[in-house]
Amino acid sequence: MTPYPWKLTPSSSTDSRRSVIMARLRADAPELYEEVNPQLRGGRVENYLGNPPPISPDRDSNLDIPVLRSLAQHETSALDNYATELLIVAIKRFGCIFEIYCYGDLLHTVQMSEIYSDSKTFVDMKQKNSTTETLRRFNNMRARTGPNPTKEEVRSFVDDNFESGNELITWELEDWKEDPKFLLGILNSDFRSWASDLNALWKNLSRKMDDDVKQNQEQYSIIYVPNGFVIPGGRFREFYYWDSYWIVRGLLLSEMYNTTKGILNNFLSMVNTYGFVPNGGRVYYVERSQPPLLTPMVQQYLHATKDVGFLVDNIDLLEKEYYFWISKRTVDVTKNGKTYRMARYYSKSSGPRPESYREDYQTANNSKTEEERTNLYIEIKSAAESGWDFSSRWFIKNATDKGNLSNIQTHNIIPVDLNAFLYRNAIILAEFFWLLGNKEQTSYYAKEAARWKEAVMEVLWNEEVGVWLDYDIKNGVSRNYFYPSNVAPLWTKCYNEKDKVNISTKVLAYLKNQNIDYYKGGIPTSVGNTGEQWDMPNAWPPLQIIAIQGLAELGLPEAEEAALKMATNWVRANYKGYQKTGEMFEKYDAVNPGAYGGGGEYTVQSGFGWTNGIILELLNTYGRVLQPNDRLRIKKGPPSNRLNYVHRSTDSERR
Numbered sequence: 155m156t157p158y159p160w161k162l163t164p165s166s167s168t169d170s171r172r173s174v175i176m177a178r179l180r181a182d183a184p185e186l187y188e189e190v191n192p193q194l195r196g197g198r199v200e201n202y203l204g205n206p207p208p209i210s211p212d213r214d215s216n217l218d219i220p221v222l223r224s225l226a227q228h229e230t231s232a233l234d235n236y237a238t239e240l241l242i243v244a245i246k247r248f249g250c251i252f253e254i255y256c257y258g259d260l261l262h263t264v265q266m267s268e269i270y271s272d273s274k275t276f277v278d279m280k281q282k283n284s285t286t287e288t289l290r291r292f293n294n295m296r297a298r299t300g301p302n303p304t305k306e307e308v309r310s311f312v313d314d315n316f317e318s319g320n321e322l323i324t325w326e327l328e329d330w331k332e333d334p335k336f337l338l339g340i341l342n343s344d345f346r347s348w349a350s351d352l353n354a355l356w357k358n359l360s361r362k363m364d365d366d367v368k369q370n371q372e373q374y375s376i377i378y379v380p381n382g383f384v385i386p387g388g389r390f391r392e393f394y395y396w397d398s399y400w401i402v403r404g405l406l407l408s409e410m411y412n413t414t415k416g417i418l419n420n421f422l423s424m425v426n427t428y429g430f431v432p433n434g435g436r437v438y439y440v441e442r443s444q445p446p447l448l449t450p451m452v453q454q455y456l457h458a459t460k461d462v463g464f465l466v467d468n469i470d471l472l473e474k475e476y477y478f479w480i481s482k483r484t485v486d487v488t489k490n491g492k493t494y495r496m497a498r499y500y501s502k503s504s505g506p507r508p509e510s511y512r513e514d515y516q517t518a519n520n521s522k523t524e525e526e527r528t529n530l531y532i533e534i535k536s537a538a539e540s541g542w543d544f545s546s547r548w549f550i551k552n553a554t555d556k557g558n559l560s561n562i563q564t565h566n567i568i569p570v571d572l573n574a575f576l577y578r579n580a581i582i583l584a585e586f587f588w589l590l591g592n593k594e595q596t597s598y599y600a601k602e603a604a605r606w607k608e609a610v611m612e613v614l615w616n617e618e619v620g621v622w623l624d625y626d627i628k629n630g631v632s633r634n635y636f637y638p639s640n641v642a643p644l645w646t647k648c649y650n651e652k653d654k655v656n657i658s659t660k661v662l663a664y665l666k667n668q669n670i671d672y673y674k675g676g677i678p679t680s681v682g683n684t685g686e687q688w689d690m691p692n693a694w695p696p697l698q699i700i701a702i703q704g705l706a707e708l709g710l711p712e713a714e715e716a717a718l719k720m721a722t723n724w725v726r727a728n729y730k731g732y733q734k735t736g737e738m739f740e741k742y743d744a745v746n747p748g749a750y751g752g753g754g755e756y757t758v759q760s761g762f763g764w765t766n767g768i769i770l771e772l773l774n775t776y777g778r779v780l781q782p783n784d785r786l787r788i789k790k791g792p793p794s795n796r797l798n799y800v801h802r803s804t805d806s807e808r809r
Contacts, residue, residue: 252437254285255375256508260292265511267308274389274509277438279316281373288315321374322391325362325382329412336407336770340777348729349773352738352766353408359384359763360413361391375436379423381416383435387761388740392435393420395444396541397764400696402451404767406458407774414455415464421448425471430478433539438508442501442539445572446479448472449579453586465586472586476579480602487568487613487627494609496625497572500565501535504528517559536564540572541696545688546680547637553629555682566628570614571642571700574622577606578646610648620660636668636681638697644704658708662716670720675727675747677701677720685753692751693744695768698724702772718779721772723747725780728769738765 254260255277264276281288295303295311303311334353340346362382367374376392383393384401398417405414421431431448433439449472456465479497487496506514514534521527537548548564551557584599614622616632621640623632641661643649649657670677676693683690698720705717730748732738737760741751750760773780 252285252372252375254281254288255436256438257505259296260289261508261511262515263292263296263303264308264312265508266515267303267305268512269305269309269312272389273511273513276312276316277375277508277511278319278391278436279312279375280319280321282315282317283373285372291315319374319376319391321364321367321376322361322385323364325360327357327360327382327410327413329410330357331409334407334409336774336777340773341779342777342781344782345725345729345773345777345780348732349770349777351732352404352770355738355761355766356384356405356408356410356413359387359761359766361385375438377424377432377435377437377440379420379435381420382413383417383420384413384763385761386740386759386763388759390434390759390761393417394434395421395431396447396696399447399451400699400764400767400771402767403454404770406454407767407770411455411459414458415461418448418451418455418464418468421451422468422471425475430475430482436509441503442535443478444539444541446475446575446579448475449582450575453582462589466590469586469590472583476576476583479576479579483572485568485627487609487625489613489625489630492612494613495605496568496609496613497576498565498568498627499536499539499572500532501539502532503535505531507531507535507538520560530560530562533562533564534559537562540564540569542679542688544686545637546682546684546686547624547633547635547639547688550626550628553626553631555633555635558684559686563628566626567633568613568625568627569639570610570622570624571639573606573610573614574642574646574648577603577610577643577648580606581646607648607650610643611650614643615649617660620664638677638679638701641665641701641704644707645700646704647707654708655710658705658710658713661705662712665716673744674723675744675749676724676742678744687741687751687753689753691743691745692741692753693724693727694741694751695724695765699768699771706775718776721776722780725769725772725776726782728765729782735760738762738769740765 261277265273270276283291291314292311295307299307332353333350337346337349337353340349360382361384363376363378363380367376367378371378379393383398384405385391386394386397386401390397398421402414402417405417424431425448428440430443431446433442433444452465452468452472455461480495483497483500484495485498486493488494506512506518514531517534518527518530521530533548534544537543537545540548542548544559544562546555546557547569548567549555549557549559549561550563550566551561580599580603584596584603587593587595587599610622613625614632616623616634619632619634622643623634623640624637625631626633644657644661668681673693675691676698678690679692679694679697680689688694702717702720702724705713705720708714727742727747728738731742731750734748735750739750740759740762743749743751
């Protein structure tokens, strides 16, 4: 297939242009053709699209129409409505369509030149000119240099045509408070001072879009959103989906309700545009999502504010995101003669990830065929969609988790946590519709939740091992390997209440058998050290709180005690690192408390949004009993009397 399968010219009639589009669509993307053809016959696709994104064909003479990896050349200044509608369909179907930032010779040339150590650096830069002009200059350069310009020639081209993105401006948080009420519940003065520092960090991590992004979107990779937001930190200078769940929980503790509402509205606008929340706020992230936590975010906001009007205005968009997951990310799984609908991560798009282009391209170098290469890119992006990029959790080699990135098969694995998250989404949607008085939709989502729970318990729960396990649909086997995600159904309460005691006993025994108590720096992400960042020895904040809160939610003494020990280890490890460096990190070392984690494609990042939010939440929950250095005594008795500590006053408390 040629790089540019068709061209639309201003002289083409609407009918002939439509015929060209549909002919190429049918030949090169039959799935898309079959999906949209019934809606397109009349030249309108409103029923298919819902609310189309704000695409303005007359704003830019360079408007792309993609088919698979191919896009039409930019040769028309006024595409007709039909072509515009088809473009919107294609964006929703294929995701990243913007040349330079997503695909093409220019991207390949720059990224493979290694003028930057981090591939993300280039795709976050702003074009100094329009895409048309940038490509013209690139082609002129190659006419002079040949197809393989030197590193210095590439560097000179980039310096002349791109600049560091100035798309974000520091944003003054109008609802920030110096002393939110939750601080009063933290009895230890050192921890309280630390929490106050973390509360102040929201100001350092807050950003808002410069108006130039809205006016010149084509020159940026960042996606314009109207409201301010909180970034993770470090190289992650834009908003991210599942990071924001933990950030939002921290913001709500800090009583920053307007900031939270703005963040939610940003995500809802993206659901309105794309049908789902992309991985993050860049055009190259629209090929994939991340763990579905928008509906739980809204639930947390409603609990804090009682803003039912917000729910009324946006319930349809929450349903829309749920529909994306059940329609685009599910597969039938048969076990013991019964078939269940289950979810998986599966981002079907071609090419390397633009933000990790060189790394992906080199990983795929050993692929024997183009099909193998394409499939490997899909599996890599699917793992990125999970948030676990990368981990032995997604490796399949001889039906085991051995191997390396070349053995990644994300779409063949049914993840425990994803299915538990979708159960929680269904439960919350049922609660929302009950609140709104819609009995029909309440019943529908209650049944959806029951189906998710049945599937999770029948396919993923392993009575012999005593925990939930990911399921390998390629080999038809449970994957008996330790990951903290194995206990995610505790966090979402995706189990039968009558089985709670048995499940608690089994899971606690499982964690003991895995020697989790040994790791004072946090629960390790796996027990195999592969060099990938979502494996041993790294401990990631979201996995800690999912396990801690999941055990605590059981409401049983032994489980609560285990949760407290885990919380104590994690809070102390983070505090130790903060005392030493003055920084909060993206991940930590489970073996060496307070040390930051490593591995993966980039150096450790500080900031850090989700780490801060999770520590604030743990200090809010356990702040009346946690101390930086104490001896924990656990006594039998009623829940309110079980925890006793030997308290050692700190110097600051003595003063």
